[in-house]
Amino acid sequence: xxxxxxxxxxxxxxxxxxxxxxxxxxxxxxxxxxxxxxxxxxxxxxxxxxxxxxxxxxxxxxxxxxxxxxxxxxxxxxxxxxxxxxxxxxxxxxxxxxxxxxxxxxxxxxxxxxxxxxxxxxxxxxxxxxxxxxxxxxxxxxxxxxxxxxxxxxxxxxxxxxxxxxxxxxxxxxxxxxxxxxxxxxxxxxxxxxxxxxxxxxxxxxxxxxxxxxxxxxxxxxxxxxxxxxxxxxxxxxxxxxxxxxxxxxxxxxxxxxxxxxxxxxxxxxxxxxxxxxxxxxxxxxxxxxxxxxxxxxxxxxxxxxxxxxxxxxxxxxxxxxxxxxxxxxxxxxxxxxxxxxxxxxxxxxxxxxxxxx
Amino acid sequence: xxxxxxxxxxxxxxxxxxxxxxxxxxxxxxxxxxxxxxxxxxxxxxxxxxxxxxxxxxxxxxxxxxxxxxxxxxxxxxxxxxxxxxxxxxxxxxxxxxxxxxxxxxxxxxxxxxxxxxxxxxxxxxxxxxxxxxxxxxxxxxxxxxxxxxxxxxxxxxxxxxxxxxxxxxxxxxxxxxxxxxxxxxxxxxxxxxxxxxxxxxxxxxxxxxxxxxxxxxxxxxxxxxxxxxxxxxxxxxxxxxxxxxxxxxxxxxxxxxxxxxxxxxxxxxxxxxxxxxxxxxxxxxxxxxxxxxxxxxxxxxxxxxxxxxxxxxxxxxxxxxxxxxxxxxxxxxxxxxxxxxxxxxxxxxxxxxxxxx
Numbered sequence: 001x002x003x004x005x006x007x008x009x010x011x012x013x014x015x016x017x018x019x020x021x022x023x024x025x026x027x028x029x030x031x032x033x034x035x036x037x038x039x040x041x042x043x044x045x046x047x048x049x050x051x052x053x054x055x056x057x058x059x060x061x062x063x064x065x066x067x068x069x070x071x072x073x074x075x076x077x078x079x080x081x082x083x084x085x086x087x088x089x090x091x092x093x094x095x096x097x098x099x100x101x102x103x104x105x106x107x108x109x110x111x112x113x114x115x116x117x118x119x120x121x122x123x124x125x126x127x128x129x130x131x132x133x134x135x136x137x138x139x140x141x142x143x144x145x146x147x148x149x150x151x152x153x154x155x156x157x158x159x160x161x162x163x164x165x166x167x168x169x170x171x172x173x174x175x176x177x178x179x180x181x182x183x184x185x186x187x188x189x190x191x192x193x194x195x196x197x198x199x200x201x202x203x204x205x206x207x208x209x210x211x212x213x214x215x216x217x218x219x220x221x222x223x224x225x226x227x228x229x230x231x232x233x234x235x236x237x238x239x240x241x242x243x244x245x246x247x248x249x250x251x252x253x254x255x256x257x258x259x260x261x262x263x264x265x266x267x268x269x270x271x272x273x274x275x276x277x278x279x280x281x282x283x284x285x286x287x288x289x290x291x292x293x294x295x296x297x298x299x300x301x302x303x304x305x306x307x308x309x310x311x312x313x314x315x316x317x318x319x320x321x322x323x324x325x326x327x328x329x330x331x332x333x334x335x336x337x338x339x340x341x342x343x344x345x346x347x348x349x350x351x352x353x354x355x356x357x358x
Numbered sequence: 359x360x361x362x363x364x365x366x367x368x369x370x371x372x373x374x375x376x377x378x379x380x381x382x383x384x385x386x387x388x389x390x391x392x393x394x395x396x397x398x399x400x401x402x403x404x405x406x407x408x409x410x411x412x413x414x415x416x417x418x419x420x421x422x423x424x425x426x427x428x429x430x431x432x433x434x435x436x437x438x439x440x441x442x443x444x445x446x447x448x449x450x451x452x453x454x455x456x457x458x459x460x461x462x463x464x465x466x467x468x469x470x471x472x473x474x475x476x477x478x479x480x481x482x483x484x485x486x487x488x489x490x491x492x493x494x495x496x497x498x499x500x501x502x503x504x505x506x507x508x509x510x511x512x513x514x515x516x517x518x519x520x521x522x523x524x525x526x527x528x529x530x531x532x533x534x535x536x537x538x539x540x541x542x543x544x545x546x547x548x549x550x551x552x553x554x555x556x557x558x559x560x561x562x563x564x565x566x567x568x569x570x571x572x573x574x575x576x577x578x579x580x581x582x583x584x585x586x587x588x589x590x591x592x593x594x595x596x597x598x599x600x601x602x603x604x605x606x607x608x609x610x611x612x613x614x615x616x617x618x619x620x621x622x623x624x625x626x627x628x629x630x631x632x633x634x635x636x637x638x639x640x641x642x643x644x645x646x647x648x649x650x651x652x653x654x655x656x657x658x659x660x661x662x663x664x665x666x667x668x669x670x671x672x673x674x675x676x677x678x679x680x681x682x683x684x685x686x687x688x689x690x691x692x693x694x695x696x697x698x699x700x701x702x703x704x705x706x707x708x709x710x711x712x713x714x715x716x
Contacts, residue, residue, distance in 0.1 A: 001380055008381035008596055019377035019597065022359055023366035023550050025673040058552055059417045059575065062592040066575040097574045186593060192381045194416055194552040194595035216455045217417065217424040217576070234420040235544060237552035237595070238366055239377065315383040 002340055005317040006136055006164055006290045007186040008193050009334025015191060015243050023239045032230030034245045041248040045256045046181055046199055048173035053205055055198040055223045058237045061163040061184035062090065064196035067218040068159055068180050069094045072207045077127040078102065082113050085137035091130050110138050112285035123154040133165035134287030137319060139329060141169055141287035148176035157203065163187055168263040168289040168333050179204040185240055188333040189247055194237045263288035266332040270341050278358050282327065292329045299358055301328040307356055312347040360698055363675040364494055364522055364648050365544040366551050367692025373549060373601050381597045390588030392603045399606040403614045404539055404557055406531035411563055413556040413581045416595045419521040419542035420448065422554035425576040426517055426538050427452045430565045435485040436460065440471050443495035449488050468496050470643035481512040491523035492645030495677060497687060499527055499645035506534035515561065521545055526621040526647040526691050537562045543598055546691040547605055552595045621646035624690040628699050636716050640685065650687045657716055659686040665714055670705040
């Protein structure tokens with residue numbers, strides 16, 4: 001199997017090996033120590049100060065998006081949501097679900113957000129800005145630094161879903177004035193899916209601790225409290241947490257810059273070579289995590305996905321809904337090498353010979 | 359490591375080996391087929407009819423308890439909750455959290471529920487009965503058949519948290535008139551923690567589909583809908599789901615009766631031998647999943663836990679809170695043999711020699 005989807009991604013042998021270990025009992029000092037070390041390492045990789053806290057949730061990235069909205073905002077707030085695709089829309093759906101007031105900046109698919117988009121918006125009427133650092137459905141990387149500056153100037157609480165951007169694109173928690181940073185285990189961390197992480201600024205901790213949190217499993221106040229001693233309110237995905245600990249230690253040795261450079265290198269290698277095919281890049285503002293491609297008339301993106309999977313055992317990432325025949329994506333996170341892309345290109349070449357790709 | 363805790367439990371080599379495999383992309387027909395086969399197998403092991411549906415959630419068992427209360431009940435309902443320990447109390451806390459009216463039958467720690475407890479209760483004023491099939495904190499197994507009959511006679515919606523009872527104690531979904539049955543991956547299924555399962559009767563599906571579900575991640579209506587085609591709304595713990603599929607196939611071959619008998623045999627083996635020690639059984643109505651023991655005056659349950667762990671690499675299960683020094687528990691689920699209990703008894707003998715146990 002060769003997997004270029006955007007999660008679950010290819011895992012390295014160390015992570016896989018740990019998946020074969022017994023999962024220990026976790027209400028122990030040993031496990032608490034591991035959890036606290038994870039907090040320190042994630043903080044450091046996100047370039048966040050020592051007061052920033054990490055919450056580890058057992059569930060998908062959407063659980064963390066959901067829990068963030070539920071715990072940080074109330075009906076008294078008003079959110080500005082950058083909506084450029086499926087995951088921006090997901091934040092709108094979550095706000096709708098709980099009746100939290102919001103306005104969306106609705107972008108074209110593939111469009112990035114610029115200062116122009118804010119021209120007719122009175123930011124003083126909002127309390128929070130919510131964005132997916134990269135919109136995974138289109139591969140657009142937003143300018144988080146620019147948005148963070150806007151938040152600072154206008155005293156907006158800044159929520160950044162970096163589920164697929166963390167460790168792939170540059171995210172500087174403190175410098176970008178981020179209050180909440182979300183990521184998930186099955187993205188650039190290259191672990192099995194099942195774990196999501198929420199990094200909370202002091203302002204975020206304050207909001208969480210002063211909110212009524214009308215939720216039980218997703219109660220972040222309790223998670224922050226239990227997290228002080230390296231524990232979680234409910235049985236966590238202990239196995240994945242141990243894999244996370246190992247992975248964070250290895251990434252910390254390499255350093256965050258080199259880690260991001262790896263995705264950047266793979267993305268560049270792929271994009272240079274795919275340029276000669278008759279596909280269209282969806283965006284100019286590309287995340288390192290993934291490249292989204294529009295197929296020309298007469299070609300089916302879904303068919304490319306299916307042919308690669310059934311004949312070559314290669315997974316790319318199809319888009320859902322209306323775009324499923326028009327767009328497919330190729331990821332640059334996880335345990336991938338340039339040689340893996342060569343394998344993909346050999347397969348694409350074959351599909352081109354057969355007229356499936358033009 | 360030898361782990362007698364009640365989750366995560368010891369895994370067998372097949373499950374562990376699968377933990378070392380790549381986690382595949384999951385929006386595929388192959389994965390859908392696996393999910394649908396899981397549904398069929400869980401239904402069959404729970405002795406449930408073909409109309410019963412399985413929801414697979416990524417999260418701990420508490421997520422499933424929480425989602426059940428949120429999706430099946432509203433403020434118009436009134437619940438009767440059997441509260442005999444930490445997990446009964448958890449259901450009360452969840453109902454409190456969402457303002458869902460309830461009354462609790464508060465039992466002594468270790469006490470079972472009998473028809474007498476219902477004598478002064480007007481069941482006609484309730485819409486649902488909620489119980490933990492076995493109260494994992496005390497090891498009490500409740501009479502689910504008796505409770506199910508009460509529910510049938512009084513038209514009560516019957517929620518059974520069988521998180522640690524499923525596959526360890528006898529649960530007959532249809533015969534016991536169960537509407538919701540909950541379990542978790544890290545109990546008798548002996549998988550890593552991270553997955554919880556909710557089995558829904560037709561009546562449950564109706565309640566879920568007619569409820570407004572004021573929740574996003576925990577929206578069971580959407581889970582039922584996507585589950586029709588073997589998919590989940592959000593990225594599930596794919597790795598654990600594949601381990602679940604393998605495990606269910608193997609348990610299905612053995613058969614549910616033999617599977618339950620295994621826990622029963624281990625429990626009996628342990629209880630016969632522990633009887634000669636100066637511990638007190640917490641309950642007469644014992645679950646096959648776990649034995650809870652009260653230590654005599656002058657002995658510390660917490661110390662037993664710590665000595666076993668640090669010197670013998672053996673984990674038993676401490677109780678939390680006020681009982682942490684008085685009660686410890688020994689589980690009978692997971693990949694355990696009689697020989698493993700012999701190892702435990704050797705260690706206990708040593709602790710007795712040293713006067714740590716009397």
